Amino acid sequence: DVKVTQSSRYLVKRTGEKVFLECVQDMDHENMFWYRQDPGLGLRLIYFSYDVKMKEKGDIPEGYSVSREKKERFSLILESASTNQTSMYLCASSLLGAEAFFGQGTRLTVV
């Protein structure tokens, strides 16, 4: 079974903090994705990566950066957390053009 693991289920951070959300997959997938989910807005793509050290902006990259130093790990970084980044964050991975699998999600609250 494919396993995508996000480092935290729940996270509370202060405004202005630098926040790291980690995602690890165990199936040697090329693609990895970060989405955020907000009520009424559905899932929106923040960034994705199709190979080590490769990244592309999604629909809402502002305020975020990413890092992919190893194939199995994709990190989402909030450089200076703000209250409007309070959200559910979901990580996914897939082979090129194939079925995607999601982690359990991280509920981030910025106070």
Added chain:
Amino acid sequence: GIQVEQSPPDLILQEGANSTLRCNFSDSVNNLQWFHQNPWGQLINLFYIPSGTKQNGRLSATTVATERYSLLYISSSQTTDSGVYFCAVTRRSGANSKLTFGKGITLSVRP
């Protein structure tokens, strides 16, 4: 970008009833998936179905790629079927395979 529309946005059923959830998309796709979001927020894979028909227990799905829609059928619904159902597609171009989601269908099954 590609547009994904799901209908109806909300659905209330009595336990034991059948239902059909629809997903329309605006362009050719090479990947279509149906997910169920559980109460804890995780997206559970239901079907990977870029075309054709698949069945898994009480659930089945059909995608008619030429007409740009997919249907998810739930038969003999149970309270545990409650939650949000998402359709997501990958456009038929490029190697990056990012998934674009619909807004979701919220299903409530009453005992």
